Amino acid sequence: MLRTAIAVATVILGMSPAIAAGDPAAGEIVFKKCATCHAVGEGAKTKVGPVLNGVFGRTAGTLEGYKYSKAMIDAGAGGLVWTPETVQHFLAKPRDFVKGTKMTFPGLPNPQDEENVIAYLLTFSPDFVLPPPPAQ
Numbered sequence: 635m636l637r638t639a640i641a642v643a644t645v646i647l648g649m650s651p652a653i654a655a656g657d658p659a660a661g662e663i664v665f666k667k668c669a670t671c672h673a674v675g676e677g678a679k680t681k682v683g684p685v686l687n688g689v690f691g692r693t694a695g696t697l698e699g700y701k702y703s704k705a706m707i708d709a710g711a712g713g714l715v716w717t718p719e720t721v722q723h724f725l726a727k728p729r730d731f732v733k734g735t736k737m738t739f740p741g742l743p744n745p746q747d748e749e750n751v752i753a754y755l756l757t758f759s760p761d762f763v764l765p766p767p768p769a770q
């Protein structure tokens with residue numbers, strides 16, 4: 635729990651403006667790697683993983699009707715909210731970022747792929763507004 639809080643704080647402090655640089659079209663291709671387990675778009679249904687519509691701004695582990703691991707629920711209770719930054723850290727090494735997650739995905743080795751898939755997923759989170767940059 636403490637570890638999660640530290641990870642979240644680190645992510646927030648390290649917020650990079652480069653994140654908006656992803657390409658949604660390229661991200662749609664990257665998403666094929668996720669699509670075995672996740673659906674997005676109209677009529678998306680739970681697969682092995684939760685539906686990712688509206689995932690940005692969602693507290694980790696809180697989509698109604700999906701059975702998360704205890705690790706993911708605890709991460710959300712510890713303050714983990716999905717933003718482009720936290721999703722990017724998660725995707726780099728899911729099981730390091732949320733220890734004990736049942737997302738058995740090794741991670742995306744290429745940061746450009748992460749940015750692109752995030753840009754693609756952002757198109758399914760129309761209500762999400764990027765948080766303001768931290769005060770200097």
Ligand code: HEC
Pocket residue numbers: 664665667668669670671672682683684686689692693694695696697701702703704705706707716721725734735736737738739742751
């Ligand atoms: C092998 C199946 C699998 C693959 C592939 C996979 N995921 Fe997941 N994902 C899961 C599962 C299962 C969970 C729920 C984890 C938990 O409860 O610990 C999850 C959770 C998540 C969450 C947190 C959602 C929430 O509501 O808290 C995000 C974000 C996510 N995945 C994004 C992705 C992206 C983006 C990709 C592709 C780059 C991907 N996943 C690939 C199975 C997968």
